Amino acid sequence: MDYSDTADRISLKVKAKGHEADTAKIEGKLRRLVEEFGVPPAEAERTVMNELAREFSLNGLGTAAGEEKSLNALMAGEWATVEVKVVSLTSAPSSAIAQSGILADSSGAIRFVVWAKANAPLLEHGKWYRFESAVVDEYRGSANLKVHSGTVIREISRDTVLIPEVTPIADLTPGIGSVRAKVIQEWDATHDRMLQTGLLGDETGTVKFVIWKEEGKEQLVPGMVYTLYYAIVDEYSGRYSLNLNTATVIPEEGDITVSSGDTRFSGSLVHIAPGSGLIKRCPVEGCNRVLSRQNYCPVHEIQPGFIYDLRIKGWLDDGKVTKEILVRREVTEQLTGISMDQAKELAENNPLGMDEVFLRVRDRILGRYLSCSGREIDSRVLVNSCEFLPFNPEETASLLNRAGGSS
Amino acid sequence: MAGPARGGFPRREFAFEREPARRVFAAELRESRIHFREGEDEKSPTYILLPTGERCNRIFLVGTLTEKKKQGEQNMFYRARVVDPTGTFFIMAGSYQPEAMQQIARIEPPAFVAVVGKPNVYETPDGAVLISVRCESVTAVDKDTRDRWVLDCAKATLDRIDALGTTPDGQRAGQEYRTDPALFRKLVFEALSQLSL
Numbered sequence: 001m002d003y004s005d006t007a008d009r010i011s012l013k014v015k016a017k018g019h020e021a022d023t024a025k026i027e028g029k030l031r032r033l034v035e036e037f038g039v040p041p042a043e044a045e046r047t048v049m050n051e052l053a054r055e056f057s058l059n060g061l062g063t064a065a066g067e068e069k070s071l072n073a074l075m076a077g078e079w080a081t082v083e084v085k086v087v088s089l090t091s092a093p094s095s096a097i098a099q100s101g102i103l104a105d106s107s108g109a110i111r112f113v114v115w116a117k118a119n120a121p122l123l124e125h126g127k128w129y130r131f132e133s134a135v136v137d138e139y140r141g142s143a144n145l146k147v148h149s150g151t152v153i154r155e156i157s158r159d160t161v162l163i164p165e166v167t168p169i170a171d172l173t174p175g176i177g178s179v180r181a182k183v184i185q186e187w188d189a190t191h192d193r194m195l196q197t198g199l200l201g202d203e204t205g206t207v208k209f210v211i212w213k214e215e216g217k218e219q220l221v222p223g224m225v226y227t228l229y230y231a232i233v234d235e236y237s238g239r240y241s242l243n244l245n246t247a248t249v250i251p252e253e254g255d256i257t258v259s260s261g262d263t264r265f266s267g268s269l270v271h272i273a274p275g276s277g278l279i280k281r282c283p284v285e286g287c288n289r290v291l292s293r294q295n296y297c298p299v300h301e302i303q304p305g306f307i308y309d310l311r312i313k314g315w316l317d318d319g320k321v322t323k324e325i326l327v328r329r330e331v332t333e334q335l336t337g338i339s340m341d342q343a344k345e346l347a348e349n350n351p352l353g354m355d356e357v358f359l360r361v362r363d364r365i366l367g368r369y370l371s372c373s374g375r376e377i378d379s380r381v382l383v384n385s386c387e388f389l390p391f392n393p394e395e396t397a398s399l400l401n402r403a404g405g406s407s
Numbered sequence: 408m409a410g411p412a413r414g415g416f417p418r419r420e421f422a423f424e425r426e427p428a429r430r431v432f433a434a435e436l437r438e439s440r441i442h443f444r445e446g447e448d449e450k451s452p453t454y455i456l457l458p459t460g461e462r463c464n465r466i467f468l469v470g471t472l473t474e475k476k477k478q479g480e481q482n483m484f485y486r487a488r489v490v491d492p493t494g495t496f497f498i499m500a501g502s503y504q505p506e507a508m509q510q511i512a513r514i515e516p517p518a519f520v521a522v523v524g525k526p527n528v529y530e531t532p533d534g535a536v537l538i539s540v541r542c543e544s545v546t547a548v549d550k551d552t553r554d555r556w557v558l559d560c561a562k563a564t565l566d567r568i569d570a571l572g573t574t575p576d577g578q579r580a581g582q583e584y585r586t587d588p589a590l591f592r593k594l595v596f597e598a599l600s601q602l603s604l
Contacts, residue, residue, distance in 0.1 A: 268467055268559075270428045270523045271543065315425055317467060319563045322425040367469065367521025367546040369555050391554040396602050399561045403596040 003030040006045050010052065019056045026052075050150065070107035076138040080145065083130045084110075085162055086123050087230050088246040091214055099123055102176055102230045102246050103131075103145060104162050109176040109230055110136075111246075112145040120147050121155075128158040141235055142175035164229050170204035170259075172240050177233045179207075179242070182225045182256050188286060195219060200228075200242065201258030209242040217245065225252040238378065265325075265381060266371040266389060267318035276313045277358035278343045280306035310340050312361065316370060316381075324380040325372055331386050336364045428467035428523055430560040431457055433494035434594050436466070436538055441583055442528045455526050455538070458584040459567035459591055460577030465525055466540065468496055469548060469556035472520045475511055485511045487545075489522060492557060492598040498522055500542040507542035514547050521548045521556070557602055561595045568592060 004027060011021035026048055033044040068081045084103040092100055099114040099122065112134075114120050123129060132152040134145050147153065164178040172179070184206065185199035195211045196219040209231075211217055220226060227250040232243040275290060282289045282297035283305045289297050297303050312327035312335070333339050338346075343357045350356040369389035374381045441456040454462035468491065475487040484501035485508055500507035507524070514520060524542040531537060568588045571577045580586055 268428070268521070268556075270465075270467055317428045319430045319467070319559065320427055322427045324425075363546060366544055367467075367523070367548050368552055369559070389555060391551045391558070393602075395558050396599055399558060399565070400596060400599045402565050403561065403592050403599060 003027045003034075006030055006041070010045065010049055013049070014052050014056065017056065019052075021052065071103070071105050071110050072108035074110065074136045074143055074145075076136055076143055078136050080134050080136050081130070081132045082134070082145070083128065083156060083158070085128045085158070085160075086125050087162065087248070089123070089125050090245050101125075102232075104164065104176075104230065106160065106162060109164065110143055110145050111139065111176065111232065112147065113139075114147040115149075118147050118149045118151060120151065120153050123153070128156050130154045130156050140174065142173075142233070166227065168204040169200070169202045169207050172207065172233050172242075174233050174235045174240070176230055176246075177242070178227070178229045178231065178247075180225070180227045180252065180256070181207075182258055183209075183220045183222045184258055186222045190286070198222070202256055203259055205259055207240055207242055209244055211244045214245055218249075220244075220249070225254060225256055226250060227252055260375075260384075262373045262384060263376045263381070264371065264373040265316060265318070265323055265376075266369070267316045267322075268367060268369050269314050269325075269365055270317040270322065270367075271315040272358075272362050272366050273313040273315075274358075276311060277361045278347050278354045279309050279311060281309050283307050308340065308344055310338075310343055310357075312336075312365070314366075316372060323376075325374075325383050326380060327372075327383045327386060331383055332361070335370075335386055335388075336361050338364075426452060426464040428465045429457070429461060429463035430556070430563040431463065431466055431468070432560055432564060432594060432598060433468075433470070433489075433491045433496045435459060435493075435564065435591065436496065436526060437494055438584070439526070439528065439538060440536055441579075455528055456576060456580055456583070457567065458580055458586045459564060459588075460571045460574065460580035460586070461567050462576050463526065465523065465543075467521070467523050467556075468540075468560075469519065469521045469553045470496060471553075472511075472514060472516045472518050472545075474516055475514075477512075484508065486539075487511055487516075489520060491560075492601045493594055496522070497537065497539040498524060498542050498545070499539055500545065504542055507545050510545045511542070514545065519548050519550055519553045521546045521552060554602055557598055561599050564591060564595050 007023045007027035007030060010026050011023045014021035029048050030044050033039040033047060034041055071082060074080050084105045086101060087104045088102040089099060090101050092098065096116050097113055098116045101112060102109050103112050134147050134151045136143055136145055138144065166180050167177050169179055169181060179202060181200040181202045183198060184201045187198050189197055193213050195213045195217055197210045199206050200209050228244060229248040231247040234241045234243055280291040280295060282291055282300055282303050284300045287297065287300060289299065291297050291303060291306050295303050295306055310329045310332045312332050314325055315322050316325050329340060338360060346356050347354045370386055371389050372381060372383045372386040374383040435458055438458045439455045442453060444451050444453045452464045454464050456462050468489065470489040470491040473488050473490050475485055478484055478486060482502055484499060486499045489496040489498055500511055522540065522542055523544050524540040526538055526540050529537045529539065568591050571586060571588060572581050
């Protein structure tokens with residue numbers, strides 16, 4: 001392998017700074033690194049460059065800086081030089097991190113991290129910078145720009161106005177995303193540090209959102225429409241979630257019609273699982289787990305003050321696929337014709353107790369044809385509405401034609 | 408808009424998948440002979456291959472329970488006959504299917520029933536082949552549900568006939584059973600004809 005080109009390139013850079021560089025010596029070092037130590041050539045170039053930079057206490061030699069690129073052209077694992085605007089700064093989660101947030105250019109946006117050890121200048125929100133020799137890696141499935149001690153950061157003046165493209169919720173992918181959406185649900189916070197969580201929706205679907213407690217962060221108003229620039233799209237077990245701490249929140253006028261995101265599935269109910277019918281739930285706030293027969297909650301132990309609930313857990317089957325369905329109380333009442341109060345009375349006055357409710361629910365719906373609509377999560381459908389499918393004599397005629405037509 | 412180089416995230420890959428319950432008329436099920444186990448494991452699912460070219464591990468049927476018989480002393484079990492427009496299904500439920508057994512015990516024939524169960528092929532010593540369905544559940548239903556099932560089963564059977572020869576199972580069925588599609592179309596036609604009466 002020939003190292004003279006690389007060696008020339010390095011010596012030129014050093015000479016440009018006014019120092020002497022011995023090309024042959026550089027070439028020797030490169031050869032040794034690559035051939036004896038198996039270092040990749042690009043890494044070897046960087047190592048030699050860094051060594052010389054230290055020797056002459058040079059700054060900004062830029063090593064194997066990588067060519068200047070737009071953000072959407074970056075690939076994980078490469079070195080990058082970019083000119084970008086700081087569009088969001090978030091509080092660093094660890095003392096090892098000096099700053100983190102989001103950088104954007106006209107092509108897209110990317111998360112960034114400045115390590116404390118990098119001794120980098122403090123970045124300011126809204127300003128443009130040129131980053132030389134930053135590293136692109138992957139963090140939670142999306143690209144992330146790392147600023148380390150070898151990265152050169154220089155403020156540049158630009159007055160380009162960046163308007164990020166808004167993505168329909170159904171098309172979000174992990175990384176950074178901007179949406180225009182309505183706050184359709186607000187959920188109980190599941191963590192002390194959580195300021196607000198809930199559901200956002202637009203015409204194409206819905207997505208969970210989270211805002212963590214941080215200075216200057218405000219809650220969104222349920223029912224309001226917002227444009228949210230530069231939110232972080234995370235993925236947890238196949239579902240997306242928007243972290244709005246990085247986002248620029250702009251309240252909007254007007255309303256949008258939110259798609260329910262529901263899917264419809266029809267078939268016959270081929271199985272009703274135990275735990276259907278009347279159940280007891282743990283009364284501890286935020287728990288709601290199903291209690292065993294002895295009123296035992298797996299977390300909060302014996303709970304005599306349980307809360308009753310009515311539901312159906314089962315499998316709906318169209319002959320090609322089977323989906324687990326979870327039918328909530330109102331829909332269960334309407335399907336079975338058994339109200340919550342009737343179910344409670346049955347359970348309390350019958351020798352079989354809650355089993356009696358299970359048997360009655362089973363006898364009314366098992367083996368029947370149902371059409372259910374609801375949110376599908378991990379091939380389990382949380383049913384919002386459900387009807388019995390009637391016999392439709394018109395279908396007979398078309399099937400007769402199909403059977404008789406081509407024989 | 409999102410950052411570049413998104414890594415593909417592995418979704419939950421080995422989520423449990425329940426075997427769907429196939430719809431099949433009694434006259435077709437009766438003709439099935441080939442049964443096999445998928446995989447080496449003792450718990451691997453077993454299938455029977457339908458003449459119209461689909462493997463099934465579980466079936467769903469709705470028909471008329473015409474007869475039931477309790478058998479055995481220590482290991483009590485029920486045998487019953489369920490009739491559809493094309494023929495008779497032989498169903499059974501033993502002590503390993505307590506729920507189905509209790510359900511059958513409470514239903515007085517004749518009654519419309521919806522049955523979910525697993526078909527098994529038995530060969531008698533004299534070489535005859537019997538197919539019986541080991542029940543997971545047997546629920547009394549109304550006539551509407553029966554009629555709905557006939558439509559559902561007719562459609563599923565026609566879909567299988569149309570796909571015959573295009574899938575590996577379809578090709579295998581074509582070779583092993585020498586399935587005549589016209590015969591099964593006729594079967595479907597006759598089943599449907601009884602509905603409109």
